[in-house]
Amino acid sequence: MVRHMANPLTPDVLVDPVVLTRTLVDIESVSRDEKVIADCVEEVLQQTPHLTTDRLGNTVMARTDLGHDQRIVLAGHLDTVPIDNNFPSTGVDDLIYGCGTSDMKSGVALALHLAATLPDPCYDITFLFYEAEEIEAQYNGLHLVAQAHPEWLQADFAVLLEPTYGVVEAGCQGTLRAKIRTTGRRAHTARAWRGVNAIHAVGEALRRLEDYRPRTVTIDGCTYREGLNAVRISGGVAGNVVPDECTLEVNLRFAPDRTEKQALEHVHEVFAGFDVELTDSAPGAMPGLSAAPAREFLTAVGAEPAAKLGWTDVARFAALGIPALNYGPGDPLLAHAPDEHVEIGKIRDGAATLHRWLAPR
Ligand SMILES: [Zn+2]
Numbered sequence: 388m389v390r391h392m393a394n395p396l397t398p399d400v401l402v403d404p405v406v407l408t409r410t411l412v413d414i415e416s417v418s419r420d421e422k423v424i425a426d427c428v429e430e431v432l433q434q435t436p437h438l439t440t441d442r443l444g445n446t447v448m449a450r451t452d453l454g455h456d457q458r459i460v461l462a463g464h465l466d467t468v469p470i471d472n473n474f475p476s477t478g479v480d481d482l483i484y485g486c487g488t489s490d491m492k493s494g495v496a497l498a499l500h501l502a503a504t505l506p507d508p509c510y511d512i513t514f515l516f517y518e519a520e521e522i523e524a525q526y527n528g529l530h531l532v533a534q535a536h537p538e539w540l541q542a543d544f545a546v547l548l549e550p551t552y553g554v555v556e557a558g559c560q561g562t563l564r565a566k567i568r569t570t571g572r573r574a575h576t577a578r579a580w581r582g583v584n585a586i587h588a589v590g591e592a593l594r595r596l597e598d599y600r601p602r603t604v605t606i607d608g609c610t611y612r613e614g615l616n617a618v619r620i621s622g623g624v625a626g627n628v629v630p631d632e633c634t635l636e637v638n639l640r641f642a643p644d645r646t647e648k649q650a651l652e653h654v655h656e657v658f659a660g661f662d663v664e665l666t667d668s669a670p671g672a673m674p675g676l677s678a679a680p681a682r683e684f685l686t687a688v689g690a691e692p693a694a695k696l697g698w699t700d701v702a703r704f705a706a707l708g709i710p711a712l713n714y715g716p717g718d719p720l721l722a723h724a725p726d727e728h729v730e731i732g733k734i735r736d737g738a739a740t741l742h743r744w745l746a747p748r
Pocket of ligand 1: 464490491520549550
């Protein structure tokens with residue numbers, strides 16, 4: 388490894404998750420530029436005797452092998468969105484400001500702090516510090532690991548330390564986009580009766596959307612709210628032509644009790660009689676809170692879980708049959724904002740919770 392600075396992740400930094408958060412924030416790591424931070428993390432983990440470390444691109448994996456019959460994953464992405472006058476970090480009272488403080492270097496700090504300071508956890512743990520979560524899925528470190536080293540993801544339960552403001556956010560909703568296409572016949576608008584207007588034909592589809600009543604579904608105590616929305620419409624040829632084509636793009640956010648196939652069937656039902664073309668879809672993830680490590684985790688947190696409405700990487704674990712949830716100290720409402728910050732108290736609470744959950748018994 389060639390690096391021109393001393394590794395700032397020293398033992399006295401690793402022992403304090405608050406100092407560690409600031410130190411991680413001060414290693415710039417915008418997506419596709421994670422080599423330096425991955426080098427620093429890898430070096431620290433390699434020097435930790437109770438861990439076996441491996442690397443794929445700028446994704447670092449470290450694991451214990453203590454012979455426990457259950458294994459959990461603690462995962463966090465190393466990258467941030469582009470900096471916006473918010474680098475390096477600044478401290479104001481009990482807040483740390485800076486790019487990635489909330490999303491999600493405070494979460495990464497919790498995992499790295501545990502990796503360095505808990506040699507004898509009550510479950511075997513796989514730590515994953517991965518690249519490129521904030522950009523297109525093809526670069527996503529977890530996606531690449533799932534293809535190249537699926538065994539790195541094998542576990543009974545996974546926690547992603549994404550910002551949730553200290554609340555457990557379980558499962559996630561699926562998402563599907565489709566194009567509803569109408570066709571007609573072109574004509575000069577001066578002789579419109581010779582044509583068929585494809586834009587008018589979309590009116591019926593829009594009325595169905597107006598009348599649509601989305602489901603609310605409760606699974607394992609988590610309430611998911613579905614939504615079906617028009618997100619784009621295009622059509623028209625010229626100012627004097629009856630248009631012969633119009634396309635309405637819709638986005639369905641669906642609760643995890645529907646599969647992608649069932650979600651598509653539902654869209655076909657809603658738009659029966661129309662030409663429906665699937666653009667893309669991603670599955671949801673069931674909250675999976677019945678597994679023993681998950682129940683013990685909820686006890687350690689001591690608060691009710693909430694449903695995750697957006698799509699997150701927990702779905703990658705769910706696709707492998709591994710229950711996963713989000714739990715992290717950052718405030719999701721501050722993610723990607725120029726005034727992004729994290730509360731020091733939330734970092735300390737998070738570290739205490741994880742220690743309670745994973746301490747040797
Ligand atoms: Zn994130």
